Amino acid sequence: MEYLSYLVATGISTGALYALVALGIVVIYKATQVVNFAHGEMFMLGGFFAYTFHVMLDWPYLPSFALAVALAFGVGIAVDRVAFRPLMQRQTLVSVLLVMIGLSFVLKGVARWLWGGKGDYLTFPPLISPEPLSFAGIMVMSQQLVVLGAACAVMVAFALFFKLTRAGRFMQATADNPKAAKLVGLRTDRVYMYTFGVGSAVAAAAAVLMAPLTLLYPDIGFMLFIKAFAAAVLGGLTSIPGAVVGGFLIGIIEQLAAGYLHTAMQEVAAFIVIMIVMIFIPTGLFGLGRMRKV
Amino acid sequence: MQVLVGKRAFLTALFVFLFVIPWIANEYHTFVANLILLYVILSLGLNLLIGFAGQLALANAAMYGIGAYGTGLLMKHFGLPFWISAPGGVAIAVISGTLLALPALRLSGIYLALATLAFAQFTFWLMTHWTPVTFGAGGFIPPPIDFSPLPITQETGIYYLSWGAALVLYVFAKHAMESPIGRAFVAIRDGEVAAQALGIDLLKYKSLAFALSGFYAGVAGALYSGMLGFVGPESFDLLQMVLHKAAVVLGGMGSVIGSLIGGVLLTVLVELTKEFKFSIEVAFGGLLIVFVLFQPNGVIVFVRRLLPGWNERLHYVPPGKETEEDFGAVPETDPEAPAEPDDPAEVPATQPRGGGPV
Amino acid sequence: MTEAALRVRGVSIAFGGVSALDTVDVDFPPGEITGIIGPNGAGKTTLLNVICGMNPPDAGNVFLEERTITGLKPNRIAELGLRRTFQSSQLFAGMTVLENMMAGLHLMSSTGLVGAVLRSKRMRAEEEEMRERALTALDFVGFRHFANRAGDALSFGQQRIIEIARTLIHEPKVVLLDEPAVGLSVNRVAELDELLRRIRDERGVTLVMIEHVIRLVMGVSDRVVVLNSGRKIAEGLPETVRADPAVAEAYLGHQAES
Numbered sequence: 015m016e017y018l019s020y021l022v023a024t025g026i027s028t029g030a031l032y033a034l035v036a037l038g039i040v041v042i043y044k045a046t047q048v049v050n051f052a053h054g055e056m057f058m059l060g061g062f063f064a065y066t067f068h069v070m071l072d073w074p075y076l077p078s079f080a081l082a083v084a085l086a087f088g089v090g091i092a093v094d095r096v097a098f099r100p101l102m103q104r105q106t107l108v109s110v111l112l113v114m115i116g117l118s119f120v121l122k123g124v125a126r127w128l129w130g131g132k133g134d135y136l137t138f139p140p141l142i143s144p145e146p147l148s149f150a151g152i153m154v155m156s157q158q159l160v161v162l163g164a165a166c167a168v169m170v171a172f173a174l175f176f177k178l179t180r181a182g183r184f185m186q187a188t189a190d191n192p193k194a195a196k197l198v199g200l201r202t203d204r205v206y207m208y209t210f211g212v213g214s215a216v217a218a219a220a221a222v223l224m225a226p227l228t229l230l231y232p233d234i235g236f237m238l239f240i241k242a243f244a245a246a247v248l249g250g251l252t253s254i255p256g257a258v259v260g261g262f263l264i265g266i267i268e269q270l271a272a273g274y275l276h277t278a279m280q281e282v283a284a285f286i287v288i289m290i291v292m293i294f295i296p297t298g299l300f301g302l303g304r305m306r307k308v
Numbered sequence: 309m310q311v312l313v314g315k316r317a318f319l320t321a322l323f324v325f326l327f328v329i330p331w332i333a334n335e336y337h338t339f340v341a342n343l344i345l346l347y348v349i350l351s352l353g354l355n356l357l358i359g360f361a362g363q364l365a366l367a368n369a370a371m372y373g374i375g376a377y378g379t380g381l382l383m384k385h386f387g388l389p390f391w392i393s394a395p396g397g398v399a400i401a402v403i404s405g406t407l408l409a410l411p412a413l414r415l416s417g418i419y420l421a422l423a424t425l426a427f428a429q430f431t432f433w434l435m436t437h438w439t440p441v442t443f444g445a446g447g448f449i450p451p452p453i454d455f456s457p458l459p460i461t462q463e464t465g466i467y468y469l470s471w472g473a474a475l476v477l478y479v480f481a482k483h484a485m486e487s488p489i490g491r492a493f494v495a496i497r498d499g500e501v502a503a504q505a506l507g508i509d510l511l512k513y514k515s516l517a518f519a520l521s522g523f524y525a526g527v528a529g530a531l532y533s534g535m536l537g538f539v540g541p542e543s544f545d546l547l548q549m550v551l552h553k554a555a556v557v558l559g560g561m562g563s564v565i566g567s568l569i570g571g572v573l574l575t576v577l578v579e580l581t582k583e584f585k586f587s588i589e590v591a592f593g594g595l596l597i598v599f600v601l602f603q604p605n606g607v608i609v610f611v612r613r614l615l616p617g618w619n620e621r622l623h624y625v626p627p628g629k630e631t632e633e634d635f636g637a638v639p640e641t642d643p644e645a646p647a648e649p650d651d652p653a654e655v656p657a658t659q660p661r662g663g664g665p666v
Numbered sequence: 667m668t669e670a671a672l673r674v675r676g677v678s679i680a681f682g683g684v685s686a687l688d689t690v691d692v693d694f695p696p697g698e699i700t701g702i703i704g705p706n707g708a709g710k711t712t713l714l715n716v717i718c719g720m721n722p723p724d725a726g727n728v729f730l731e732e733r734t735i736t737g738l739k740p741n742r743i744a745e746l747g748l749r750r751t752f753q754s755s756q757l758f759a760g761m762t763v764l765e766n767m768m769a770g771l772h773l774m775s776s777t778g779l780v781g782a783v784l785r786s787k788r789m790r791a792e793e794e795e796m797r798e799r800a801l802t803a804l805d806f807v808g809f810r811h812f813a814n815r816a817g818d819a820l821s822f823g824q825q826r827i828i829e830i831a832r833t834l835i836h837e838p839k840v841v842l843l844d845e846p847a848v849g850l851s852v853n854r855v856a857e858l859d860e861l862l863r864r865i866r867d868e869r870g871v872t873l874v875m876i877e878h879v880i881r882l883v884m885g886v887s888d889r890v891v892v893l894n895s896g897r898k899i900a901e902g903l904p905e906t907v908r909a910d911p912a913v914a915e916a917y918l919g920h921q922a923e924s
Contacts, residue, residue, distance in 0.1 A: 049418045096597065
């Protein structure tokens with residue numbers, strides 16, 4: 015029993031990370047109908063940016079954090095400019111995806127060149143002291159609580175953003191019916207651009223918070239992308255609460271698979287979830303039932 | 309411009325050149341030539357699936373790996389000769405490939421891409437972690453291949469097998485795509501619903517497309533295991549997937565001869581850049597971006613522009629771009645056809661039309 | 667009354683709890699042109715989708731020459747002799763016009779993978795025959811000179827006509843046309859009118875047409891069926907339907923149609 019609650023607690027804290035990354039994927043998908051294949055690289059870059067400022071240049075924590083997030087926002091906008099905008103006009107989804115795959119590899123290669131090749135795992139200090147806390151006999155890293163809190167905060171912020179703000183309603187309207195949104199005068203291009211920026215910024219924030227636990231290496235982006243995508247697809251790919259619940263579920267499923275089946279199962283659980291969900295429940299747990307279009 | 313190099317002459321020259329390479333080139337260049345032959349096969353198979361049938365699957369490297377592992381492991385575990393193991397490995401790749409058609413019947417676009425990506429990662433994980441069977445991350449050395457009574461080494465034997473396979477599979481792909489099968493593939497790519505309304509069976513042709521690409525990748529994998537004399541998971545990772553995509557896009561989506569050219573060019577470029585992993589990633593990721601953005605029909609377009617005799621019947625044509633020129637279209641019977649008086653009131657086909665949905 | 671070429675019996679279908687068709691019965695007599703009209707949202711396209719197998723009905727049956735085709739896949743229904751066009755152009759952009767027409771003859775081909783790869787004699791003979799038939803079918807609409815053009819290099823109106831020619835190429839029994847006149851100029855609509863009559867008179871094909879251009883429907887149709895909110899509210903000769911107060915009511919209630 016204690017073992018189980020330990021696994022679940024660990025699962026929740028890694029799940030919070032997946033949820034944060036999945037939120038970005040979902041927000042971008044909601045607005046653009048495209049899964050940003052390079053989203054994991056936004057996380058990876060965010061972490062390396064912060065590492066450069068805070069560790070290599072020895073700047074204080076918060077400015078480094080803020081600058082890393084801002085830079086990631088810029089990279090997100092670049093993704094929109096390079097991969098999304100020129101191709102969406104031609105409306106070829108296959109091309110968009112191919113370009114994003116290419117982009118994710120370019121960014122990974124650049125990171126490998128700038129911050130070290132395979133096998134170099136960079137450490138990054140946490141926001142608060144790494145004194146582990148104990149809840150009901152379960153040890154919890156304080157950084158895990160930070161990530162958990164951040165995930166909840168970001169989720170609430172997104173929900174409010176979509177419901178309450180003008181920009182949020184623009185994004186929603188653009189997602190629901192891009193042509194109509196354009197007709198009533200929404201500048202959909204701009205909405206897409208900011209969506210990519212915001213999604214990337216959130217991924218970067220997650221990276222800075224999580225880097226003390228995950229370490230930083232160029233391949234981390236893809237690994238996280240696929241897990242976060244599993245979370246997003248489990249949650250239905252269009253639902254913000256779905257992404258969060260999906261993130262926690264993937265975190266817990268992984269830990270249970272590792273704890274009770276085989277440690278190597280932790281890596282593969284997400285792939286199996288993706289395949290099962292996509293084949294048997296393509297709308298996910300919270301999906302709107304948006305099936306294949308004619 | 310005068311046609312000096314016909315398609316047939318080029319192909320003959322290329323294959324004759326590749327045939328004599330083991331006699332005239334050193335061991336390394338022969339190895340590279342063999343890799344070229346394998347990449348030609350891989351790129352042909354992947355093009356049938358994404359370029360012609362329009363199914364964006366990301367599991368081609370996994371199929372390649374399944375072919376290699378299947379062949380090597382059948383030899384290693386059961387002591388079967390290469391002549392039985394290789395068809396066995398190919399069969400396993402075809403079966404796995406065909407199974408991937410199942411999600412393709414329900415999913416399309418991004419969903420299909422990511423479902424197949426998850427499958428590819430799962431396969432990679434099996435290669436790395438299912439140690440009792442796959443020998444884990446370190447890979448394994450399959451037993452040597454006996455080419456007796458022919459008096460040739462394993463390297464030479466595999467080289468000529470690859471040469472024959474590339475030639476046969478090129479002709480195979482070309483003929484298949486210039487038949488009703490090719491038309492069914494392109495119809496599914498350009499309009500699934502309309503294709504079905506014309507009586508084209510999606511289940512049958514999507515499965516066929518996946519099975520064919522599994523077959524091509526499986527053949528390449530089987531040959532790869534014999535060529536390298538070693539099988540390990542790192543040959544079949546994500547980077548490999550991007551290389552296959554880059555070969556197809558570089559040559560030209562939906563062009564059979566484009567895949568041949570793409571396979572050759574890609575291998576040469578990889579050999580030039582392979583010293584540094586980061587540079588491979590940047591170079592081929594970048595190549596994918598540049599070509600998809602600026603020349604989605606690949607280098608074959610430039611070739612066709614110079615050599616009109618290189619036109620093929622079925623091409624990848626993105627909506628609203630380069631159509632006329634690409635098809636080299638000259639009205640067959642009526643030279644005045646372009647003068648057809650189009651009413652200016654007509655809505656151009658590429659723009660959304662008015663009128664309410666019902 | 668002669669046996670119907672196509673018979674719809676008690677067909678109902680709902681999407682997400684909203685009824686799109688409610689126990690609709692229609693008979694389509696052979697060799698006639700039946701026009702289906704009705705305000706937006708009346709369920710016209712849904713009816714075509716049900717008939718051609720894209721949306722299996724929740725209840726009811728569809729018979730093609732007295733054979734039930736309910737629940738069959740669209741490609742099976744096409745095999746039994748039913749073809750359709752769509753509201754937007756569905757020519758395959760990556761093929762020439764000729765290849766598009768040959769794709770319409772897909773079911774004629776008996777070539778398997780082996781025959782195709784070996785370029786068997788039979789396969790080549792079949793291809794040659796298909797090419798001939800495709801050119802003849804293009805002649806029927808006067809577009810032979812477009813044979814080698816790319817599918818999407820033509821104007822919208824030309825694409826629509828070629829699509830209609832493609833539905834005819836494999837000797838269908840019934841052809842469904844979804845708003846064939848949309849986006850066409852007045853002159854082109856007149857040409858379409860004539861083409862539809864020729865299809866009926868020279869080919870003996872049963873035509874079912876959804877159309878908003880009332881002048882075309884009323885002029886060319888032998889019979890007209892009116893749908894409103896998923897129900898059939900009138901059917902009969904064009905003049906009868908035109909005079910029916912319920913029809914006027916349905917249209918007025920929805921404001922003027924285009």
